[in-house]
Amino acid sequence: MTTSSPTRPTALVTGASSGLGEEMARLLAQRRIDLLLVARREDRLRALADELTAKYGIRAQVMALDLADPGAAAELARESEYRQLQIDFLINNAGFATYGDFADSDLGSQLDLLQVNITALTELTHRFLPGMLARGRGRVLNVASTAAFMPGPLMATYSASKAYVLSFSEALSEEVRGSGVYVTALCPGPVETGFQERANLQGSRLFSGPAQLTLLSAPEVARQGIEAMLRGDAVHVAGGLNKLQTLLPRLLPRSFMPRLIRGIQDTGNLPQGKKGRKA
Numbered sequence: 167m168t169t170s171s172p173t174r175p176t177a178l179v180t181g182a183s184s185g186l187g188e189e190m191a192r193l194l195a196q197r198r199i200d201l202l203l204v205a206r207r208e209d210r211l212r213a214l215a216d217e218l219t220a221k222y223g224i225r226a227q228v229m230a231l232d233l234a235d236p237g238a239a240a241e242l243a244r245e246s247e248y249r250q251l252q253i254d255f256l257i258n259n260a261g262f263a264t265y266g267d268f269a270d271s272d273l274g275s276q277l278d279l280l281q282v283n284i285t286a287l288t289e290l291t292h293r294f295l296p297g298m299l300a301r302g303r304g305r306v307l308n309v310a311s312t313a314a315f316m317p318g319p320l321m322a323t324y325s326a327s328k329a330y331v332l333s334f335s336e337a338l339s340e341e342v343r344g345s346g347v348y349v350t351a352l353c354p355g356p357v358e359t360g361f362q363e364r365a366n367l368q369g370s371r372l373f374s375g376p377a378q379l380t381l382l383s384a385p386e387v388a389r390q391g392i393e394a395m396l397r398g399d400a401v402h403v404a405g406g407l408n409k410l411q412t413l414l415p416r417l418l419p420r421s422f423m424p425r426l427i428r429g430i431q432d433t434g435n436l437p438q439g440k441k442g443r444k445a
Contacts, residue, residue: 174224176200178246178253178294180233180286181260183210186309186357189388190257191218191226201226202251204233204242205260227251233260234278239289246294252301253294255395258287258331259309263324265431276323283327288334295338295347302346307395308335312355312403315412319428328353332401339400348398352391355408358383382408 177194181187183205191201195218203211208230215226229245231238246253261283264275291306298304311325314332318325335351342349358381387404394402403409 174198174200175254176202176251177255177257178202178204178242178251178290179257179259180204180290181309182214183207185384186354186388186391187257187259188214189384190259190307190392193388193392194255194257195222195224195226198222198224199255200224202246202249202253203228204231206230206232233282233286236281236285239286239293242290243293253297254304256290256294256298256304256306257309257395258290258307260286261309261327263321265321267320268322271323279323280327283324284330287331291334291338291349295342298347299342299345304347305395305398306335306338306347306349307391308349308351309391310335310351310353312353312408312412314351314353316427318431320431336400348395350391350395350399351401352387352394352404353401353408353412354382354387354391354404355411356381357387 177191177199179187179191179194179201182191182201182203184207187203187205191203191214194201201215201218201224203215203226205211208228211228211230215228218224218226227249229242231242233239262279264271264279268276287308291308295304295306298306308331310331311328313321313325314328316325332351332353335349338349339351382405390402390404403412
């Protein structure tokens with residue numbers, strides 16, 4: 167059995183083996199925050215934990231779990247309790263996308279997406295938020311997306327899942343107002359994390375042409391996310407051009423938005439039933 171440091175807070179980071187999760191773990195370690203790193207790839211988690219422990223003198227623990235498993239969030243909560251870890255920062259970063267026409271997609275992949283992006287995030291928040299409220303301090307950072315602000319043909323389930331994350335986070339932010347606990351939704355646009363390769367989006371105009379102007383690096387988005395969480399912002403959209411993009415649904419007819427987004431996302435060569443996962 168292990169325990170949290172009596173003098174340092176502990177952050178639980180899901181999807182910590184790569185991309186935003188890995189970069190957020192690095193930033194938290196720099197602030198001398200102990201870590202519980204969660205993802206599917208144990209070898210990468212252990213390498214990261216060893217690196218951050220040696221560099222910053224923190225305690226970094228790992229737990230290899232697939233949050234697509236309906237029992238994973240409960241197992242994570244039980245293991246945290248067994249290790250006597252008091253979670254002060256909950257970073258719900260794990261998530262993945264699918265690409266292609268929904269009717270032609272693999273149903274199992276779509277249900278896994280909803281389990282990871284929505285159900286696991288909701289369950290982990292419900293399991294750890296009460297303890298934060300009882301102590302009168304804590305932070306929850308939920309990674310949403312600029313896709314949360316508009317429908318996303320060819321990524322219909324993903325966009326809908328991120329709309330849930332945004333709405334859920336904004337509602338909780340109001341519920342906990344004045345408690346010493348803060349809930350933040352981070353909404354990045356496309357990020358240089360390898361996400362597009364895993365989601366088979368290489369040919370999408372989301373990652374080429376003028377859209378490249380909105381492409382931010384993972385370290386930069388992670389920095390903005392952690393700073394927004396520490397400030398207690400309810401919502402943070404990473405990137406100035408991305409902020410403007412989120413205004414489009416207010417400026418254009420709602421019926422026009424799905425057609426516009428499809429035009430942006432269509433590669434002209436849609437893979438069927440494939441999925442891209444992170445962490």
